[in-house]
Amino acid sequence: MSKIKILETNKSLLTNAQGIFNRILEMQTEADSQLRDIKAIEAKILDIEKLRNEKARQEKEEQQRAEEEAKKLAQQKAAEEKAAAEEEARKRQEEAKVPENTQPKEERPKEKVPVPKETVIEEKVSVAPKTETGSKRPKAEETEKPMGKEVIAEAAPKQKRETAKKPEKNEAKPAKKFANQNAKPGGFEHGKKSKKQMEEDRGKRPKIKERVFSIDDDDFPRGSRKRRSNKKQQPKTVIEPIKIEKAVITEETISVKLFSEKIGKPVSEILKKLLLLGMMSTINSQIDFDTASLVAGEFGIELEQKIEKTAEDILIEEAPDLEEQLQKRPPIVTIMGHVDHGKTSLLDKIRQSKVTEGEAGGITQHIGAYQVELNGEKITFIDTPGHEAFTAMRARGAQVTDIAIIVVAADDGIMPQTVEAINHAKSADVPIIVAVNKIDRPNANVQKIMQELTEHDLLPEEWGGETIVVPVSAKTGEGIDKLLEMILLVAEVQELKANPDRLAKGTIIEAQLDKGRGPVATVLVETGTLRTGDTIIAGTAYGRVRAMVNDIGQNVSEALPSQPVEVIGFSEVPVAGDILHATPADKLSKQVAEERKDKQKAEILKKMTKVSLDDLFNQIAEGQIKDLNIVIKADVQGSVEAVRQSLEKLSNDEVRVRAIHCGVGAITETDVMLASAANAIIIGFNVRPDNMAQTAAEREKVDIRLYRIIYKAIEDITAAMKGMLEPEFEELVIGHAEVRQTFKVSSVGTIAGCYVTDGMIRRNAQARLLRDNVVIYEGALSSLKRFKDDAKEVAQGYECGLSLERFDDIKEGDVIECFEMHEIAR
Ligand SMILES: Nc1nc2c(ncn2[C@@H]2O[C@H](COP(=O)(O)OP(=O)(O)OP(=O)(O)O)[C@@H](O)[C@H]2O)c(=O)[nH]1
DSSP states (O other): OHHHHHHHHHHHHHHHHHHHHHHHHHHHHHHHHHHHHHHHHHHHHHHHHHHHHHHHHHHHHHHHHHHHHHHHHHHHHHHHHHHHHHHHHHHHHHHHHHHHHHSOGGGSOSSOOOOOHHHHHHHHHHHGGGGSOGGGHHHHHHHTTTTHHHHHHHHHHHHHHHTTTSOHHHHHHHHHHHHHHHHSTTOOOSSOOOHHHHHHHHHHHHHHHHHHHHHTTTTOOOOHHHHHHHHHHGGGSOOOOOOOOEEEEOSSEEEHHHHHHHHTOOHHHHHHHHHHTTOOOOTTOEEEHHHHHHHHHHTTOEEEEOOOOOHHHHHHOOOOOOGGGOEEOOOEEEEEESTTSSHHHHHHHHHHHHHHHHSTTOOOOOSSEEEEEETTEEEEEEOOOOSGGGHHHHHHHHHTOSEEEEEEETTTOOOHHHHHHHHHHHHTTOOEEEEEEOTTSTTOOHHHHHHHHHTTTOOBGGGTSSBEEEEOOTTTOTTHHHHHHHHHHHHHHHTOEEOSSSBOEEEEEEEEEETTTEEEEEEEEEESBEETTOEEEETTEEEEEEEEEOTTSOEESEEOTTOEEEEEEESSOOOTTOEEEEESSHHHHHHHHHHHHHHHHHHHHHHHHHHHHHHHHHHHHTSOOEEEEEEEEESBHHHHHHHHHHHHTTOOSSEEEEEEEEEESSBOHHHHHHHHHHTOEEEEESBOBOHHHHHHHHHHTOOEEEESSHHHHHHHHHHHHTTOOOOSEEEEEEEEEEEEEEEEETTTEEEEEEEEEEEEEETTSEEEEEETTEEEEEEEEEEEEETTEEOSEEETTOEEEEEETTBOOOOTTOEEEEEEEEEOOO
């Protein structure tokens, strides 16, 4: 018995030891990987260092080469000068000698040019043959070919004229000499010259000049030789580098290249500094001002940011409205309150009782806001969704609000969300009217509610305070008129005015991507008049108002202050809460949008840098804290907000969930690149990645997760945070088909005539219908046919007819994605 016990103990000890051993192995691997990282960084720094040294070496070599060349040139120049001087001396000597034989003494040049000693010796040697007689002539002529004879023939008569009295014997001598001169630099200026000779002389002219300039080189500033020599000597002059002590940048961010130019430091140096700051950058990377000033500081350069007047500044620059331009405008009211206290019912009741009354037959439409009329006066209501997930939007809703209605159920009381609503209204400095709802209920207790209100600094008028409290019933309609009257009364006190005769400014209440109409946004005009054709900008979305629809579904051409309208014509989906501006010029709205996009990028960059630095710090300091970065894309703005809030709430002590980017529409390549840079995963809610994004995601190894239900996304992220995200099933897309034509068959529904673009469509597989990469339907195929026959599968390049189970809204251009679920081994 005891033996068994001992064995069991041994076994458990062995298991423990094994566990410890495994842990040590893990730690070893971890340490190895960290060591590898450090080595990689060291290697990179060494590489940069090597590159720098290599560059410096090359520069030095170049400088040496330039110096040597300059030296050689100087020597060459000296030799040329020397030769020229010798030549001149020789010429003078010869000239001096010629008159001895041919000219009378008085015709000799008066000026005596000093001749260097050694030249004289040479001169003597060269002059010696002159004493020889005519026997030498033929030889001389031979040497002067090809021009010798001609020159002699031409030169001789002149000589004859000049030296008429001289014996014939001597006449030939100068001719020989002159001919000789022609072959040598300097030339002879008298006498008729041949064309060739003249050309040669022209070629020699600079040398004559050289001689002249060489007399006093430094004192003679002009002359081609001097210019040339200056140019060649340039490498010798060492240019002192300009020391930059202060630089100014005029943008939010700057590229490494431009930054290097501004501070006068090599790009490699800057990249090295950035690497030491934990940033891997390239010459084209954008860095923000903070980072740039840090790097500049390292070089001892002070960096200043002077942002030039931006398009944004021009946009918000507006002349103040004059008192006489202002006109009364309807109050904008927001209804807030706790879940189920009756906000929607109250809004519906007000709308029913007032809208349909005035606009008989008008189709009411949900555009996020509507207007009602009482005694000829209008009131605008913002119809905000009441769910907790939309708190952020509701907070924004209070900002465009003139009056806040806080709904409190008479049979319940003040609840957490009621308090939140009161605080929003108070912080926005908006007057509050309390609507005590459900007074038709038997257990309704208005007095109790009033009592509770006092606890939140809202003393009812009845009790001598300033808070208007109106008991209402959204069910029976009791008190609704009183509530509206009170709203108008408060509005009267507020003296709400706006100038309708100016370009419109408003707020985006809701925005979404409409399948048929593109980006659609509900705008609440605050001031000015918005007209169709106006150029507009909201956030980074810009465009031109193509059409406007009011709250009762009518097309309108203008929207006045406090009027809500649905606007079509934006380039992209704006974000709820964005301010809309109508701009005087098309260009301005585009410029502002681009500026804002750049700013956003800079902010993301800033965030990302901080995250990586924080990570580094935290890992060193605490060991385990991590950020789980996510990029959220959804089909409508509301979903984006909901997903973001739900996921960020999952943050705990160990993992922080951060939505680094959110947006409406298909997942694009930019989203993938952003996710890749920030090490984030992409959550797609009712949207799909486009082709480019899909390829980029595969290349960058970015995880894209697509959902149709929020809680599924929450479940997955929770599992991922626990390190347990290993889906049991994996979706495998097997093919796509494009809908080319649709047919309505009464017994079957809509049949889609398709062309299989890739992979195959399988009858038993699952399918989803995509329209502009937005998932419209997900389910099963109810039929698949090739011509009239049922088909099991249809491969790429073939046409087929198919229908979807319980779904008929198939349109031309839609894409059918066929997929199967495969089990993954855990
Ligand atoms: N008897 C009675 N019931 C009401 C009244 N107002 C609302 N209700 C009911 O209360 C419930 C909740 O009303 P909603 O209007 O959906 O409340 P809500 O505040 O908009 O709720 P959330 O949108 O979930 O935040 C519904 O069942 C309504 O029928 C009222 O004046 N009298």
